[in-house]
Amino acid sequence: QVQAVETGGGLVQVGGSLRLSCTVSGVIFAQYNLGWYRQVPGKEREPVACIHWRGVDTDYRDDVDGRFTISRHNGNRTVDLQMNSLKPEDTAMYYCAIGQYFLKGQCLGRPHYWGQGTQVTVSS
Numbered sequence: 399q400v401q402a403v404e405t406g407g408g409l410v411q412v413g414g415s416l417r418l419s420c421t422v423s424g425v426i427f428a429q430y431n432l433g434w435y436r437q438v439p440g441k442e443r444e445p446v447a448c449i450h451w452r453g454v455d456t457d458y459r460d461d462v463d464g465r466f467t468i469s470r471h472n473g474n475r476t477v478d479l480q481m482n483s484l485k486p487e488d489t490a491m492y493y494c495a496i497g498q499y500f501l502k503g504q505c506l507g508r509p510h511y512w513g514q515g516t517q518v519t520v521s522s
Contacts, residue, residue: 400424402494407516418479420494431500432477436490445505491515
């Protein structure tokens with residue numbers, strides 16, 4: 399059974415930072431591409447950042463590039479998202495995603511597995 403458990407969400411003021419972490423089990427972690435997506439009510443889930451299974455290539459949506467950093471740690475089976483200079487428009491439910499594909503501009507394509515999500519709220 400595949401599980402992806404996110405932690406680290408919360409309430410932060412504009413300009414602040416948060417670090418999300420996702421712990422994965424049930425798959426051969428090192429062989430999968432990983433990503434973070436976000437969703438606000440009434441809108442589609444959208445990719446935020448992704449990282450190739452080799453850990454070298456990354457992909458970010460334009461409005462977080464330079465503020466967010468994705469990293470993976472195969473030893474403890476985690477993928478993190480460091481979020482700096484947060485803005486109110488970053489407020490969303492953030493989901494960890496696991497997939498077999500890595501596509502520049504499309505992140506993981508259609509992820510195979512999802513976490514349950516963690517809420518990030520940025521107050522102005």
